[in-house]
Amino acid sequence: MVATSSGRSNETFLSDYALSEQVPATLGDALDQTYSALQKAEVFFGHGSDSAWDEAVFLLLSAVGQPLDSGDEVLALSVAGDSWEKVLGWLHARIILRRPLPYLTGQAWFAGMEFKCDERALVPRSPIAEVIRNGYAPWWTGDGPKSLLDLCCGGGCIGIAAAAYQEDLQVVIADIDTDALSLARENIGIHELTGRVTAVQSDLMDELAGQRFDIILTNPPYVDAADLASMPAEFQAEPPQGLGSGEDGLDMARRILREAGEHLTKRGLLFLEVGNSWEALDAELSGLSLTWIEFSEGGHGVLLVRAEELPEIVQALAR
Incomplete structure (x- = not known):
């Protein structure tokens, strides 16, 4: 279940951002939901990505364990239940708590290199x-x-x-x-x-x-x-x-x-x-x-x- 430290119920958060607690059929479906939620939330992009689309791709691929340079071929893959739960948890922290995505994934990129990243x-x-x-x-x-x-x-x-x-x-x-x-x-x-x-x-x-x-x-x-x-x-x-x-x-x-x-x-x-x-x-x-x-x-x-x-x-x- 999505964390509710902000005082908002899990159901309200999912409803507000058109997110399904049911696991999406494919990675493509999960990406559509993730992108739409970030776009609606109007979060600030400036900690590694500059658009809702780029951040959605980064968030989703990180959560499901796919390489960040994956192509469209991964969109047909199925999504594991625990991976979708992680996506929803990260989205809650990103949208409601406004935590930068690299703090959630623990990864940041600089000069083409990956670095450990936290608070x-x-x-x-x-x-x-x-x-x-x-x-x-x-x-x-x-x-x-x-x-x-x-x-x-x-x-x-x-x-x-x-x-x-x-x-x-x-x-x-x-x-x-x-x-x-x-x-x-x-x-x-x-x-x-x-x-x-x-x-x-x-x-x-x-x-x-x-x-x-x-x-x-x-x-x-x-x-x-x-x-x-x-x-x-x-x-x-x-x-x-x-x-x-x-x-x-x-x-x-x-x-x-x-x-x-x-x-x-x-x-x-x-x-x-x-x-x-x-x-x-x-x-x-x-x-x-x-x-x-x-x-x-x-x-x-x-x-x-x-x-x-x-x-x-x-x-x-x-x-």
């Missing part, structure tokens, strides 16, 4: 994946970087993906949150990268004294107070410390810019994601020539800073 860290989502896949080009030239820091790593997807895409890269992933780091360490083990990826608990770079990196990738909290107050309910399921960063969303970004110069090699690069707060940072640093990355796969708000540019930026922040 210990934000659901992976960052255009920095494109930077990793492109080998940091065109900004890094010559032999590949040798060392990389994933700062504010959460579940570790950015740093782990960087290590997976470059076999000789040594990676440090750092976060202040011990729960997030426990998830990150599990993901390091899953991807068999314990020899090249090290997890460190640190308040930004406080515990990284003396260490320098060719590349720093960082997706810190950057949501401003206004956006935080108006965010869809799905974000309330995520760790709040991973989202907000002061009135304009830039408290942590400013710290990173001030401290990064002590942790980059001479030709090092900092990729700093600030999302919708990019306009505020751009205005604060007006007069400087800033490099905001344009992404072919979607996303925005990532600033590229070369090591030699940091002194001028730090000076501008002090004004």
Whole structure:
């Protein structure tokens, strides 16, 4: 039976969203019901999918144990009773409780890789994946970087993906949150990268004294107070410390810019994601020539800073 922690009866939930407690005849029938329910519920899509259809496919295939890249041939398959019960339970949590789907399936994808995902860290989502896949080009030239820091790593997807895409890269992933780091360490083990990826608990770079990196990738909290107050309910399921960063969303970004110069090699690069707060940072640093990355796969708000540019930026922040 579907959980009823919200106070709504099982029958009411099923009726409201035209869901049948009886097991559908085929996977295709189950998909129709799942898609219609998500579409009617008007849930927010932004934690791995961008439409009711994509989320319905992901939810259903995950629940019945079929590969996520399955074709239409699976639509004629029968649905086991326990699988349909799982679908209904996930739909209840997704629609009524507004939990992001990756927290229900325990899976998230980043840079084409699968990661364990739960409430210990934000659901992976960052255009920095494109930077990793492109080998940091065109900004890094010559032999590949040798060392990389994933700062504010959460579940570790950015740093782990960087290590997976470059076999000789040594990676440090750092976060202040011990729960997030426990998830990150599990993901390091899953991807068999314990020899090249090290997890460190640190308040930004406080515990990284003396260490320098060719590349720093960082997706810190950057949501401003206004956006935080108006965010869809799905974000309330995520760790709040991973989202907000002061009135304009830039408290942590400013710290990173001030401290990064002590942790980059001479030709090092900092990729700093600030999302919708990019306009505020751009205005604060007006007069400087800033490099905001344009992404072919979607996303925005990532600033590229070369090591030699940091002194001028730090000076501008002090004004």
